[in-house]
Amino acid sequence: MGNLRDVLSPFTAWKHLIETPVTIRNPIGREAADGYRGFHQNDIEKCIGCGSCEVICQNAAIDMVPVSAPVDGDSGLRPKIDYGRCCWCALCVDVCMTGSLTMSNEYTWVDADPDAFRFIPGVDPKPWDDMEKGYRREGARVLTGAERVEMGELPPEARIDNFDEIVVGYTREQAMIEADRCVECGLCVATCPAHMDIPDYIAAIREGDYDLGLQILYETNPFSEVCGRVCTHKCETACAARHEGDPIAIRWLKRHIVDNVSEDRRLEIVGTPQALPTGRKVAIVGAGPAGLTAAYDLARQGHAVTVYEAQDKPGGMMRYGIPEYRLPYDALDRDIAVIAAQGVTIKTGVRIGREIAMDKLRGEFDAVVLSIGLHIGRSTRIPGTEGPGVEAAIDLLARITAGEEVPVPERVVVIGGGNVAMDIARSMARLQKRKHGAVGVTVTALEDFAHFLADREEIEESFDEGIEIVDARGPQEVVRYKSGKRKGAVKGLRTWAVTSIFDGQGRFAPQYDQGDERLHPADMVVEAIGQAADVSILGEDLTEALEWTRGRLAVDPAGRSSEPWLWAAGDAVHGPDVITAVADGHRVAASVGAMLMAMGEVAR
């Protein structure tokens, strides 16, 4: 029986003859699943050309090719994919820092030209460019770290009555984790004014090789300890990681390297000039970041450099403008010590234009570099600004640094919304806390918070310290007591509300609501609006002889003025921060150095 069943049973297969065939007659045009990994799409506006896709592709199917001019935070490169190599693993999609790279669910593409299958998604138009379906990374990117390691800070109550440094700095473990997030795209290098080799020094942190890290820092920046604390870190706004996550804490990582190399070791690593003395002399006016950077470079080239500084100590705005709680003076001193160790002579307390005329420098030196910064505080010149009780922020900050007695009334109003305004507000708050036991600072800014000039962290920290910040207020008058015992003394600042500050083109065009008038009570008003360079030190003749461009000394791209012996660098010509000044210092030093070399050739 069993045997008979074994013979008959197989014939049941015949029932399939009358079933509908399951074969898809024409598979061309069959739609793939919603999440199919088909042909690539790239949102060209969103893509920043960081090249992480190129790096992760194990088939080397992706080449980054130029399609537009590079701008900050966008290399102008876009991925070109070779479908002769691609395996559609979609790691490029998963690693994409902006989420611009995706895949459509299209999978048929017929072309007689084999070269057509190398294409730039989003640039070379394709039928699947706008398809909604296809592989999308599920959720946030996980292949590279998205969240920044939080930086430790002194809590407000511990810092408000002193000038101790607020930022604690990373531990090695923290730095390692933060350094690990870097994808080494180098967008930051292009954006950094000094083009610091950021990915490489971050890599040095990952390797735990702090000596190497320091060496890399010094290749482009002799003020790494300073910049590790107060740099405006434009690099972080270009960082690929800022899309769909926090930018790498590049500034803190830089500081971390310097924090981990002792001062002695630092001098050992940087060393002293290896070039033979050239016998050429260079005078530098102003011992700020631009002047000292130029001095460092020129000294290392073998030239004899003398830096003249009007203040009692070198450092310029880094010392006299930036409060100690952001940049401790000993950190600055350590950077300057390395520069001085190159044989640079720094003469402090010498005001060029007063004690020594520019002409004298011209006679005694082969070249002169003017790096005087912006030490004149602008005034709004609204009614009431003339007279006692109204101060310029920049003067007050310098006097605080110099240890001079400054007026510390119970109520202070600051005009301005930039970092200088925050610096003076927070410095005054500390002094008030010490003297009166309470903070009484109000900052009034023309800009609303959406357009604030000061860094976000400065604003937040100011709030934490009990400082009142009133945005979108236009100062109208410093009101003074008209009679009584306090006649003539400051009573407060009268302001109007600003309804809009910029026009459609983003140009300054303030609109006021005069109905919304306020008097901010104050015993002192501090103006922290703009700053200007004191070009009067040049003297009338030189001023007249030099070429100017829209208020500033005209210099060529290398920083040379219209007078062949004079170069200018730093805030006074380029601005407005330490790292730009450092970059400027390098540029000028290169130009001066080239001229001195040429002089040497001629002499020989």
Add this chain to the structure above:
Amino acid sequence: MIRFEPDRSQYPQPGDDGKLEIDLETGKYLKLWHGPNHPGITGNMSVELTLCGDEVVEGKVHVGYLHRGFEKLMERRTFIQVFPIVCRVCVPEPDFNEWCYAQAVEELAGIEAPEMAQWTRTLILEMGRFNSYMMAMGGIGGALGMGVIGQWMTYVRDLMLDRFEEMTGARIYHMFILPGGVRGHLPEGFAGRMEEVLATAERYLADVDKAMFTNAVFKARTKGVGVIDPALFEPYGVTGPNARAGGVAKDLRKDAPYLVYDQLDFEVVTETASDIWARAMVRRRDIDVSIALIRQILAKMPKDGPVMAKLPNVLHWKIPRGETYVAGESSRGEYGYYLVTDGSGYPRRVNVRGPSYTHAMALLEHLIPGTNIADVAALMVSLHTYPPEIER
């Protein structure tokens, strides 16, 4: 049953070195290349047969047609870049490579994939096993002239590939199990569509039972043919269904539970005859186990939760010095990855233990002498081997 009984005195005898002395000049022997281009070969390999009449007196396995140097390639790829390569070590059941590699990396890097990922991985492995068995069923039918079984199984496998496609974004090389977890969650309504596939599969498998397993020809050609002496299991490294067909109740899913197998309810399938029939039957019954497991997993798995563990930046991922061996029960037996790391950003050594290496080479060469030429294909397919895992 009529069996051909040759005159064995005519056969080549072993010489002093123990090897058979085959003198082709005598005209008694015929060399026949079985593959690499032959419908009866399992994938891209070949067996060099020496025939005496229609009996095979010697079979030499030739591999290398598919050699792409995977293990070496992996040493030149970062840990994340190895991920898209591994699946290619085995075409019909690629997911085992993905899981073994991911698991090995996770062990050495000190990462644990989230629970949701563990369940999803188990689901994928069972779906892969199901598909692999579909090919095995179709193959054994095809090898014995029952092409329709192959067509049915291909259809059912295609339906499962549709589920793979919607779940992973690809049909064959899924690349879904990343070190750290899996790439995503199941699509909406997945379980329902999977159930449709399983029901269709069961319908076709019932037909297979009738057309193939209840079939006088199939029985005649498989029962008592290609018997592997269980004593060979140990020395020849025979694992998986090939061993279970000989009564060995060993299954890594039970014996060394990985992923979430310890939370699932299933029995280890065994047969005793250790012949082609028994091996086909073990696989046939194991399909039912897989189907049941897929249903269980879909019912029991968490509905939501993270699918990826926190990874370091994979673009410069370095894994501390170490070594590990990760193995699981694939549709062909023990599948394992031996991974050695040296603290750099690249694997120091990756060794893939594919069960086909022993089954398709040493074991096959041992089993072939004495078989009829017509049974060679069935014997090979019954061992269920995939060449790419032989030549990694």
Add this chain to the structure above:
Amino acid sequence: MKTGKLSQMTSAEEVLETVAEFSREAHSFYTDLVPKVTKNIRYLVEDLARAELAHVRMLSDLVKSPDMRDHLKDAILRPEADRRFSDAVQAPELGDTPDDQQVLQYALAREQVALEEFSELAANTPPGLLHEVFSFLANEETRQKADLEALYYEIVHSGGV
């Protein structure tokens, strides 16, 4: 002419002449100022002088245009702002060596007066060619004032760099 300004009504011709005079005065004022300021801020005064000269040319072209000729005698209401307008012509108050901020504040004040004058004139004339001319001039002043304000912000409020 001075007394004429005090009456309620005036003619288009007269208004345009007053305006042109305003610009002419300004042009010569800035031209005189150029050598007095230090070289670094001279560009500012030079720019202002150029702008005023362009203004004078534009007005003179306007008066000569055939379309305008028929309307020159049209009587229009004298603007309230006219008084301040005349003041600005008469009383340029700026020290001997003004700095950039003073120059800009002075220029801004002038633009404000001009702007108010033209706006009022535009409002006082019925729709037609004259209305359009004054509206155009008002817009012109608005644009120039916006330019100056942007420059002021750039120089005074953003670090001078």
